[in-house]
Amino acid sequence: MGSISLNGINKSFGSTEVLKDINLDIKDGEFLILIGPSGCGKSTLMNLIAGLEDLTGGEIIIDDKDVSEESPKDRDIAMVFQSYALYPTMNVARNICFGLEMSKMPKNEQEVILKKVSSLLQIDHLLDRKPGQLSGGQRQRVAMGRALARSPKVFLFDEPLSNLDAKLRVEMRTEIKKLHQRIGTTIVYVTHDQIEAMTLADRIAVLKDGELQQVGTPYEIYNDPVSHFVADFMGSPGMNFIECIVKDEKLIIESGGEKYELEIPCKDAINNSKLDVVLLGIRPEMLTEIQPSVEKNSYIHQIKFDVDVLEPMGADTVAIGQWNESEVMARLSPESGNAAGKGFDLQVDTSKAILFDPNSGLRIR
């Protein structure tokens, strides 16, 4: 068991409010990702859950028990730190068993757990080494082993992969996901990397300036963001935002001497908002070369696009150019990417387009 309820969490350092009224229920066995730009309070929230910092207001409930006032060791939580925080003078085995040693578990029981954990993480051969003799990936494993050994109710991961090189990061990401599937313990995971968030999470909680913006599955966060901020933060390359004039339930865009009328699915939203100008949000993958195979419908538009910069990514090529005085990114196939230039014929699919209020940044529904 390991469900967590955060009720009305507030945290201030002096007069600076770092977290403002955070309410979040994390289910037992869930993999929850806290994401946000640096300084948004995500690590502070994690420290509060761990009990390493004191709450200014609100309560933290783990398994129906209010732990707000309890010390870290009584909360039955294990944490993996960004810097791994392995004890430098102890070998790997003692690092893993230190928590058990502190809880006065008999040596032979410690041995059993050590064997289990080290074979699970494939670090059997490293047990006698000191942390200084390990590579980044190995340290990462040992840090996870130390957390696993105590079999806590909840794991906290504080940006655990950000010190690894790109390739290793992808490997360890997969491994953390496998690990979660195998042990099924609740995980709260802090990151600022939206790819990590998308790939790992059952649910993602997006934080900004100490406030919870949106909580939802990766699909919801990506396709149904509540605000300009969430839409912008998630996705790589990020969502395109284009200012459009509203006319007769359609969006008018003038660019390069041409005038386009875009048909969009959320007509009610336009009517309800009573705005003359809206922000059109559209993902780069909806801007492609002409796809003959796609059946023509009213949401498929064809525009002229002046490509300024090409960024080949291998599997596809991102074309960056100006459209309606906004910088717009399109995701092309590598082949058409090679041919892209001035006046490229671009297909714009608005079937998944969403609208934002240009003033408040909130979604228009």
Added chain:
Amino acid sequence: MNKFNLLNINFGRAAIYFILFLFAFIYLAPLYVMFTTSLKDIEEIRSGNLMALPIDPTLYAWKKAWASACTGSECKGLAPYFWNSVRIVFPAVIISTILGAFNGYALAKWKFKGSEFLFGALLFGCFIPFQVILLPMAKLLGALGLANTVTGLVLVHVIYGIAFTTLFFRNYYVGIPTELVKAAKLDGASFLKIFRHIFIPLSTPIFVVTIIWQFTQIWNDFLFGVVYSGSGTQPITVALNNLVNTSVGGKEYNVDMAAAIIAALPTLIVYIIAGKYFVRGLTAGAVKG
């Protein structure tokens, strides 16, 4: 071009070494004179050259300085005072180092309201001159009934040393990542267990630095020694002073020199054994960041 550069470098090197050797020679010359003089007999000192090697080396001066030279009215050499110093230095070094380690650990990793102020106040202790506290400390020792005792001197040195030892340990521990403390807290370790299992094993360099520092300071102290000791509890520095200033008959320079070396020997030995740690420890914080 290449050859010219090479020549230049070699010339530069040579100049540097020349200057280094010159200064080392100037710096070591007094020690050389002390040592050679201590091995000469008094006749040779009077007639011979100051820099000359002893013609007929003798340990007479050393024996006398250690066992029978007069320090004031007593004529037992430096030996009893050497052991006084040992009895003062060991407890004072150990106690002040341990207290400094605890203070430094708490001030670096367990910040509380006012801890920065407390550290600032402690630092202030580093800048208080010995002379300022002479009278109040004498009153305090009198009130505690510790005047003229070895225990009293130990107390004085511990109190005076805490400011320095705390500073050393606090600055060293600030460089150790706080995440280690967090991890250990989550692992269920207490204040003392974190100190014992995680911080102490990391502290060898700073222990060495602090011990050398405290040992040298306390062994070489003269002022506290001369003010707070009784006739039987004088440290070796005071005894050395008395020995040199007591003249029965002519001045025995060879005995004075031997006595001075004996008095300085323990700190010399400590530096030779642990000196490399001293340098390493002082710079450890700067490199690690």
